[in-house]
Structure formats: C-alpha cells, structure tokens
Amino acid sequence: MSTTTTTPGLYDNRTAFADELIQLARTDDRIVAVCNDSVGSSNLVAFRDEFPDRLINVGIAEQNMVGVGAGLASAGYIPFVCAAGPFLTGRSLEQVKADVAYSQHPVILCGMSPGMAYGELGPTHHSVEDFSWLRALPGLDIVVPADRLQTRQAVQQAVASPRPMYIRVGRHKVPDVSPAGSVLERGHFQTLREGTDVTLIGTGTLVSRAVEAAELLAADGLSVRVLNAAYIAPLDVASIVAAAEETGAIITAEEGNVAGGLGAAVASVVSQLGRDARVPVRILGLTEFAPTGSTDFLLDHFGLTPAHLAAAARDARTNG
Template sequence: MTADVVPETTQTYDCRQAFADELIALATEDERIVAVCNDSVGSSNLVRFRELFPDRLINVGIAEQDLVGVGAGLALGGFVPFVSAAGPFLTGRATEQIKTDAAYNGLPVVLCGQSPGLAYGELGPTHHSIEDLSWMRAIADLAVAVPADPEQTRAAVRWAAAHDGPTYLRIPRFKVPSITPRDAPFEPGRSLQLTSGGDVTVMAVGTMVSRALAAAETLRAEGVGVRVLNMTFVEPLDVEAVLRAARETRGIVTVEEATTTGGLGAAVAGIVAQKHPVPMRILGVHREFAPTGSAAFLLEYFGLTADGIVSAVRDLVADDRHGGAHEHG
C-alpha cells in the first residue's frame, strides 16, 4: 500500500474538522473556552468558531512567542485557551514560552499543532513539523498526544480541556480512516491494542496507525502475527504495554511521522534497553531534511507506508530467526 494511505473503497475523514467541531461543542458548553491563533484562522479551521464566538477568538498575528504568552495569560485569568498554529511554527518559534510560561507554571494551555509531520509537502523543511515530538517530549510536565483519527481527535480535545496542566496535541492535516473502537478510553499513559499477534509488535502514532493496521493484514497472510498498538500519548508513555510487548513478542517496530531522534521510537527504545532488551526497528525521518515533494511522495521516500512497515517487520523476523545482530532503525 502506498503513501496515499488506504484503498479507494475505504472512507477517510478530516481530523481538523473533528477538532473544530469538538472545540465549538465545548465552547457552547463552557464560556471559559477560548481560541488563540497566529493569523491562522483558516488553516486552523477556526472560521466557524470565530463566527459563533467572535469575542472568544484572539488573533495575535504572526507572532508565535506572543501566541503562547497570551495563552498562558488567559489560563492565569481562568480561561481554557486552545492555542492553535501550524506545528513547525508553534513548537519551533515558541519552545521557550511553551516550557517557561505554560509547562513550568503548570497552566491548562492546550497547544494545537496543526498540519504536523510532512503534511505541508512541497513547502519544504521550513514547514515540516517532524522535530516537534522530540522537542515537546523533552519538556517536563507537558502531555504530548497524537490522535490517530477523528474519533480520537474529538476525545483528545475534550480530554485536554479538562486536563489540569498543559497539553500538546498533534492535529493531522490529511484524511485518515476511522480506526478507533467505539467507546475506547482516552487516557494519558494508556495505549490501545488494535490487533493481537505473538510475533512482532508495531507501535504507531497518528497517521501511521492506519498504515500499521494495513501492514498487519498483509503480514497475517504470510503467517506473521502482528500486535498493533496505537500509543496515542508519546508522553506519558504506556510503559506497561511496552514491557508486555518486549516480553511477549520477538521484537518491536515503532513508526512515527517525525524524526527518530527523540520521539516515540526513542522513548520506547529507552524503556526496552533498560528493562527488557529486544530487537527493534525505528521508522521515521532519520535526522535529515526532506527533499522537495508532495506529502505522499515524502511518506513513500521515508518508508512511512504500510509497505515500509511490512519490510521492517520482515527484516526484524528474519534477523531474529538467523540470530543476527540487531540494530535500532
């Protein structure tokens, strides 16, 4: 399966619309809900929110450090601010404010990284948000959640609004299929097991979860049982699920639409190396700037497809069978 994600017969959905709809529903229920953006009303899907609540949307212009500072100030004033901007600019330009103003003070600021990963495609590395998971995961007391579909996006928005502390949410740009079971829990430090399998565990987040499921289906036909975990929270991570996978399967493959230097793969590897070493493959962008191309091309280029996951699992299984050396990545 290529980077265009799913067969044409599979219906896909826009997580950004789910984000906007849930935010409006929350704001209707709770007057404390406000939105703050950086001249990104359209790209953050806040046009309808602005129409319904014109006095509860603050547009600070292209000034991301002010963006987070204003959000922190609103939180101190008793509001619940959803601070929304394109992922690379929110996290890259305002890391200090996220750390000092929001996280250090433990404020309920919801940081919404729109169109993360490689979603901006041809706009190049300046607009790719692949470092955000590494940067945000490094900040103490900041929850980092990566919903995989519209159902989880709605749950993430509602959870973050009630969370007594700062949150970073990744809101995918391109459409994905619905893969979350009905009434599935959305809790920090809790993953969702979507398939069972005793050979290899694939741990994925965000847009990669549906690809992991497609890969598992292909591998099942080859007699390889794959346990797919939607990790959802990169921080706090589901440590128990990681250790179960290390004990119960032959190895772990992680896959994220992000750099591998500090995100999901690095988090899992740190646990595995210290507690229960097993073979691993870490899929993502390996500390490089992407070439110019569409999002679909770039996902294919970096092996962030169902076929790429299949290859990584096959490689891990073959290496394990032959007793070869195991390398992360």
C-alpha cells in the same frame, strides 16, 4: 483480537477538532481560542463566527501567542492555542518550556497540520521535530489522535485536564481506525490488534498504515500486535514492556524525526530491560530534511508505508 471498525473514506482531523471545540464552547464559556493569523488554516472560522470575542488573533507573533495563552490559562480560561505545528513548537519553544510546561499553566497547544502535511512547502513548514523537542519538557502531555474519534476525545480531555497539553491535529487525510466505543486514555497506547510474534507501534498518520502492515504479515502467518501510540507523553511504559515480553520484536513508525521521537522513547525502555526481556527494535521515521514532494510521496520516500513496516518486522525477526 479486537475488532477494528473502518469507515470508508479519509478525513481531515481538523474538521472533527473544530466541531468538538465549538460544541464544548457552547456550554463552557471558559473555552477560548488563540491563533497567529491562522483562523483559516486552524479551521477556526466557524468558532470565530459563533464566538467573536473568544477568538484572539494575535497576528503573526507566535512567541507572544503562547505567552498570551499562558496568561489566559493563569486567569482561569481554557485556551486552545492554534498554529501550524512548526511555528507553534519551533518559534515558541522557550515560551512552551517556561510559560506553559514549567509554569504549569494548563494551555492546550494545538499543532495544526503537523508532520509533513505541508508536503511541497518543504522542511520549514514540516513539524517533524515536535516530539523530540516536547518530550524533553516535564509536565507536558503529548497527544497524537489517529482519527476523528480520537481527535474529539483529545479535545474533551484537554478541557477536563488541569495540565498543559500538546495535541497534533492532523491535516493529511486518514481513515478511521479506532474501535467503536473506544476511549482515549491518558498515558495509554490503544491495542488495535492482539498478537504474539511482533508488535507494530504507530502514531498519528502511521496508525492506519501499521494496521495494513499487520494484514500483510498475517498473510505470512505471523501473529501481529498493533498499538496506537495516541499518547506519547506520559509514555505507556507498561505496554512497551509487555510488547517486549510477549512478542519477539518491536517496530515503531512516526511522521517525525527519529532523533528523540516515539521510537527513541520505546527503544529507551526496551534497552533498559533485563537481557532476557530485550527484543530487537526497528525505528521508522525521518532521518534528514525532506526533499520536495507531496505528503504521500514523502511518506513513501522515508519508508513510512505498510510494505516498509512489514519488511522491518520481517528483518527484525530474522536478523534480531
């Protein structure tokens, strides 16, 4: 069992994102930021103040914004294209497909305030379809940092990567969950806790909740594996297969629609295993447009809590 270092407190990952971006931009003048009038909400005020020529604000024009990012990347720049997740991925989906993924221009698409971070603003402002939409695009990495450390490492990897990438940059405050000294690895889940009875796979805001659920289950005497799915694409097939072979059930949890998201990806792998290796899977996420409520209220509403994860694990073990 690896040790989890938990720093007291809850953090908005956008702060770590902006800090790391500015730090790297000081020594790499290829780094630019592109946004859609979201200088404030994308936490780019300090970047703009320090690098006024390298912050390109195209106004409220997301399709153009993604195309401009592709053009900058094609000419050797490293563009961090920042906008609230729903508009970046929804309004510009065809640009993300054709100009970024299919063209393989190494743009970094930064989905700010993803999931249900904009709680009461409602489903128009929730980015809960992004996994489903973007998983269908070959050649686009999908990264979901769970905390401040992973957010910084995701920014570093984006600068070093020759490939396009989508990063969910969380706004809803979360605790630190990554072990000290851990490294975000492309295409790998991070093991936060070893176990043999059941595996909980969380991503983003759901990672700390999976860790808490494991504590609840451990109190029942269960040996629980917890995986942080910080990379959704490329998918860590080996870890999923190992979880199926070595533990009795898999529970996934994501702040996103269950149609085509992380859970669907995991289930697709498990369902294609041999009969003896298949295990029960439970997929926790959204199944409908959210009602009105705060982010925390909505996470509870959709059963994305430690208690619900633990209950799903017990159910999978009992009922198969």
